[in-house]
Amino acid sequence: MPTFTPPLRDYQFVLHETLKIDQNTAVAGYADMTADMTSAVLAEAGRLASEMLIKSNTTGDQEGCKLENGQVRTPSGYQEAFAALREGGWPSLECHEEYGGQGMPSVISLAVGEMHSAANMALMMYQGLTHGAYSALHAHGTAEQKNTYLPKLASGEWTGTMNLTEPQCGTDLGLIRTKAEPQEDGSYLITGQKIFISAGDHDLAQNIIHLVLAKIPGGPEGVKGISLFVVPKIQVGADGALGQRNNVSCGKLEEKMGIHGNATCVMNYDGAVGWLVGEPHKGLRAMFTMMNEARLLVGMQGLAQATIAYQNAAEYARDRLQGRAVTGAEAPDKPADPLIVHPDVRRMLMDQRAFIEGGRAFLLWGSTLIDAEKHHQDEAARDDAGAMIALLTPVLKGFLTDKGYENASQAQQVFGGHGYIEEWGMSQYVRDARIAMIYEGANGVQALDLVGRKLGQNGGKAIMRFFEVMREFAKENGDDEELKAEFLAPLKEASGHLQEAGMYFMQAGLKNPNDALAGSNDFLHLFGHTALGFMWALMAKAARQALAEGTDDKAFYEAKLTTGRYFMTKLLPETGMRLARIKAGSAQVMALPAEAF
């Protein structure tokens, strides 16, 4: 059975020694985030993950959800685990105090989320979607709607969903057919079918609050005619009491590759009573305001699956005896050496480790930008942070999920044949991680968003700021010759590649937009590598400083530097290949007629 060790030391290193969040007092709330405070919260979150949430992960995968008489039953252990989450107050961590939340910053919430998702991704989706519904209602709901729904969503008594997809439309929401007929009392009757609705029905909460995109008849065509509605599974009276069952039901559960413990529902709306959220026809905008956060959460899921898969692969590699080290037996008293003596096994583990630790820093850095966008005291700083996180979001989502899946699969490989059988749990991590590349905008859509929208926004201001931040760091630390040689120099080369790719898109893309879009996936990966290179440079600086100042924890910092050097020499060279692919343009991509495929 897989185990999970909360990476508490690493969180402290990233939060307090690298990003130094508690010194960033210009962001409201950050001054309270002392190392003592964050380590207490994270230790508690980690304990819940490693002792409770993980218990129903395998059984959840094996049993899956069941649809019985129109009601979805979650796997055994899920109710107990969800109750523990609720009792611990975890669903309300990031919610506003006025609605019963704890008002913790995003950066803490994401660290907690990584651990909880590592332990049980399918279960945590019930909470994740609830938070999405909370955010949408908080941003766009009326005061009455907020008072009705937010406290219950924050407490986890109720959960939420997002209903976008229909059989004929996923990415292209202009094709939505679900209708919302206005009624005299101000409500709407919602009719249509939604598919792929995660957590659409279940037995973990008293009520489920569906947020649904639909069209009001007579509105504009396409995406400009989409409105957002709140549709509770059980109707809620003015006093907040539960009333009648609404006309919405789960018609079918999908059989999926993974996340079996989460109910993926076909939802049928048969004249269900719904209430408009925000303005009519502005539903897509309302839905997208929370997209950045939702996409960060998905990036976090990719990282989380890589994290737990890596931990178990490392343990297996230390325990399993097979073969002898090429340089001579390392455990001569045993029938064979442990797997970890073999260079290619270590290569796999180091690939994972360098990605995970770099990716974790990237995710947490991204979260500080969300906090700054919301809570920085200075408006210009809020705008800058908002522009930067808008740019980074598709990279965080696309890169962390592509690599998260790849690394989970690499961890599975360490187990040999034992990785392929379900007994050891590695197959589940790979199968669960696979969805993160697809939902909340498939990674191709992330790449399109990055290159087609975010890159050129405000004349490319955000990416120029990204380069500037890296340059400033290099300048400040240019006197440290070792840091320069090992970290700053390769980072400079990678960011040069990124810059050159951006220039290519500007020049070629003006003539032929396909030239930019054909390289969008490569650009996303080029960007992701560069960002992780930057994170490693920041972490290397922090580690070197700790070692210079003297520390009891020398092994930790030295391992950090080794892993950083591994990233810079072994993984960062991918940027050159990505640039070459980008500059090869779109001619061969677009040349074949569709029927030739």
Add this chain to the structure above:
Amino acid sequence: MPTFTPPLRDYQFVLHETLKIDQNTAVAGYADMTADMTSAVLAEAGRLASEMLIKSNTTGDQEGCKLENGQVRTPSGYQEAFAALREGGWPSLECHEEYGGQGMPSVISLAVGEMHSAANMALMMYQGLTHGAYSALHAHGTAEQKNTYLPKLASGEWTGTMNLTEPQCGTDLGLIRTKAEPQEDGSYLITGQKIFISAGDHDLAQNIIHLVLAKIPGGPEGVKGISLFVVPKIQVGADGALGQRNNVSCGKLEEKMGIHGNATCVMNYDGAVGWLVGEPHKGLRAMFTMMNEARLLVGMQGLAQATIAYQNAAEYARDRLQGRAVTGAEAPDKPADPLIVHPDVRRMLMDQRAFIEGGRAFLLWGSTLIDAEKHHQDEAARDDAGAMIALLTPVLKGFLTDKGYENASQAQQVFGGHGYIEEWGMSQYVRDARIAMIYEGANGVQALDLVGRKLGQNGGKAIMRFFEVMREFAKENGDDEELKAEFLAPLKEASGHLQEAGMYFMQAGLKNPNDALAGSNDFLHLFGHTALGFMWALMAKAARQALAEGTDDKAFYEAKLTTGRYFMTKLLPETGMRLARIKAGSAQVMALPAEAF
């Protein structure tokens, strides 16, 4: 439901226009392999795949195998499909005529195998393992053993298995504990437990012939004390009649990520009667003589899953309407354009196509080397071919399965959310393809075999010959300026990277073998890319020639050239990155103490 279109035109192009097998009359049997002959065989094989074998692929995945009262039941449809294979004579395709086989060359058998595996990989494993048992017995069995078993294995009336792995040992067979006690009648009583035995029990054949590695008490320690035994499920009398049930049984079926239709068994040998195959204590060598072929078959499986996944992804991309082309609507009369207008969707399809067509040529070229090793009239040519295929085997196995899995996953991505649900079948291709990276020697073991053994064998003669073959081709075609610019020049750069990596291993590896082994996986991928680059150069030449001579099939050859150019400009640049990783050495790979992981 997925469909399969036999790539018959492509086989003709590779076999007769690129490799020109029928002109290679020095290999016995090749003169008969005219285009008419091979197209008849392959069309028939393709029909069986697309009309019969594919029918039980999805149901096989959903139902899996069941162990009932000690007997494994295969999924519904498997018996019918296996009977069709048997009736069509497909199990005997490559077997010797004296044992009822058809004596067809490997190159035809592999092409047939790709189609059959694409249609139903789990089912075809029953036949593939049978052929492995056939080959082992043919190479090492006594005349009596051959007469007893080979005709029945060739006809498919009986099937075979390979029993190597035990709970405590996979790759490291020196740790085997299964015992073989000699009896007075010359037989042995086999006792022990084997795990991960594919096709270990089932209901598709009258008898199952197990080939089992075991130790004769008193023999040498480690791998030098392993012997090979034949252990029939039902004992066979001197007259060939079936007798008593042997003391071997399936104790458990493993739950796996994929290939659910194939029974992966824990096999318990409780004093089962077995007969020595070959010499005592030389069992490992006997088992390894057929390893090259078995590994090629696994490489073929990786390719096959990519092939069928690609075909269905391409069809989906042509059919599914979603979004508009960035350069303006291409289907203005429809609510949206088909997915295939989007550059990143095409990028995914072209990645797959360039790999599949190049990989297919590589696999078939490798098969011609197996045929030449066995049947070339000239002994030196037989030796050369044998040395070359020994070098290429780990690349064919490792590269085609790593990339086959990656490409199947990419095909799944084209489907968006529909790719993740089981209904569309794409998840199964990914899950099935995953095992090919693991069994028959995990890909890390392939990389170790390549760098640690094959590369330096006979003073590096085989790889030098590989470089020479590429150089000769470049020289012969150096006057074709377009071929030179588009294909020969990038191939030269890639082979330069491969050469530089080989030199690095020789120099660094002498001082520290870890430096070579830490780069072994990168070397395997560098080699695979270079080999596919060479294949694309060969195919480009053939396509250019056909176009120059005039052809009715212009679109085919032009698509071939486009796909080739895509490979050279978009995929081949990976060789530079692989070289950089290799030259980064092993310092950061080996630095951390085991407990730091």
